[in-house]
Amino acid sequence: xxxxxxxxxxxxxxxxxxxxxxxxxxxxxxxxxxxxxxxxxxxxxxxxxxxxxxxxxxxxxxxxxxxxxxxxxxxxxxxxxxxxxxxxxxxxxxxxxxxxxxxxxxxxxxxxxxxxxxxxxxxxxxxxxxxxxxxxxxxxxxxxxxxxxxxxxxxxxxxxxxxxxxxxxxxxxxxxxxxxxxxxxxx
Amino acid sequence: xxxxxxxxxxxxxxxxxxxxxxxxxxxxxxxxxxxxxxxxxxxxxxxxxxxxxxxxxxxxxxxxxxxxxxxxxxxxxxxxxxxxxxxxxxxxxxxxxxxxxxxxxxxxxxxxxxxxxxxxxxxxxxxxxxxxxxxxxxxxxxxxxxxxxxxxxxxxxxxxxxxxxxxxxxxxxxxxxxxxxxxxxxxxxxxxxxxxxxxxxxxxxxxxxxxxxxxxxxxxxxxxxxxxxxxxxxxxxxxxxxxxxxxxxxxxxxxxxxxx
Numbered sequence: 001x002x003x004x005x006x007x008x009x010x011x012x013x014x015x016x017x018x019x020x021x022x023x024x025x026x027x028x029x030x031x032x033x034x035x036x037x038x039x040x041x042x043x044x045x046x047x048x049x050x051x052x053x054x055x056x057x058x059x060x061x062x063x064x065x066x067x068x069x070x071x072x073x074x075x076x077x078x079x080x081x082x083x084x085x086x087x088x089x090x091x092x093x094x095x096x097x098x099x100x101x102x103x104x105x106x107x108x109x110x111x112x113x114x115x116x117x118x119x120x121x122x123x124x125x126x127x128x129x130x131x132x133x134x135x136x137x138x139x140x141x142x143x144x145x146x147x148x149x150x151x152x153x154x155x156x157x158x159x160x161x162x163x164x165x166x167x168x169x170x171x172x173x174x175x176x177x178x179x180x181x182x183x184x185x186x187x
Numbered sequence: 188x189x190x191x192x193x194x195x196x197x198x199x200x201x202x203x204x205x206x207x208x209x210x211x212x213x214x215x216x217x218x219x220x221x222x223x224x225x226x227x228x229x230x231x232x233x234x235x236x237x238x239x240x241x242x243x244x245x246x247x248x249x250x251x252x253x254x255x256x257x258x259x260x261x262x263x264x265x266x267x268x269x270x271x272x273x274x275x276x277x278x279x280x281x282x283x284x285x286x287x288x289x290x291x292x293x294x295x296x297x298x299x300x301x302x303x304x305x306x307x308x309x310x311x312x313x314x315x316x317x318x319x320x321x322x323x324x325x326x327x328x329x330x331x332x333x334x335x336x337x338x339x340x341x342x343x344x345x346x347x348x349x350x351x352x353x354x355x356x357x358x359x360x361x362x363x364x365x366x367x368x369x370x371x372x373x374x375x376x377x378x379x380x381x382x383x384x385x386x387x388x389x390x391x392x393x394x395x396x397x398x399x400x401x402x403x404x405x406x407x408x409x410x411x412x413x414x415x416x417x418x419x420x421x422x423x424x425x426x427x428x429x430x431x432x433x434x435x436x437x438x439x440x441x442x443x444x445x446x447x
Contacts, residue, residue, distance in 0.1 A: 014264045019271050027275060028395045032388065045276060049268045056264055057255050080239070087239040109252035110242045117240060121233045140234040142199065165191055172226060185226065187242045 004066040011056040030078045051077045117184040124174040132167035194227050315414040349376040367400035402433040
């Protein structure tokens, strides 16, 4: 409908009327999502602001292009930011390597790199064959091999494992071959 | 493939304590194995909806973003964002307060039994009842259909079992073609339960959606305000319906006349 960079430009130009339009068109959906997933309204407000700052600063630095609608993209970013918040406490217990951000700005900066890596993985996953995509999505959702055997009529769990193995290798090949890989993987 | 299985089992938490120990020792000493594990681990965390893959080391990009965020223009944007956020959310939170006050007032009225207040509440309530048309809502049941969760939810709704109806509607909501209709039913169920906050929330979801029937949300939200005795808010929405020629325009005109 509209050129996606329209909203991104409006953000870095700090156009209050367009910011308001973005809020009216998108905030309530994000709020519904956060509240439905164990959050408070206050959490939704924080996430939404951080998401818009993320888009603005990313656009300011590298003029990235959104391939879906602005609304859909913003919602995905918000969803990921909320996943990130929900997992923070879990992660801190199990892994001492997590960088403790000194302030909100650093937290937003870290979230951008994580979002970019997530985009690299998701885009590669979309590029592989439909059957591989289907089985890998189930695999990443922790579906057991026994269940995969049942769903795909494989002869044994070994066959299911081999199938996952092959598909995962294809995915890794694509990820490794992407120009963004080296910058994002060491982190 | 063997290493692959090993990494899988580690990530799924299937290794014994000793196996885990051995695994971690190998990670520390075998660089190729570590590289393989790192990628698997990141993929696993990023692509599993219940987890997230965090950045674990410093990078110049992070510093660059951080510096940009500290710049004047981004600070100005932050200010705009927080002002817009406040404007949007104080509107809803003051409504919330009003609804709460209505409920508090209603309970005092019931307690003291003031006929005068009671009558006044009833009149808005009666108007709501007259216009809401709970029995005339579009049906999810078609003659050829076998009963499904939506037709069951509708049955529960008609039997005034609103809580159960809401649960069923919620579970059927995702990706359903009838989303607008589901939201209307759900919002009205909340309205009937006097869970006005949730009701408002549901109608807002409809209004802010891209659905063809999004505009119907205004009509039901107006009725919700009427039921909550917030006549001014109801009128504002009704006027909008008339001005923009939205769903139920003539009914909105009629209702506005009555309220004035």
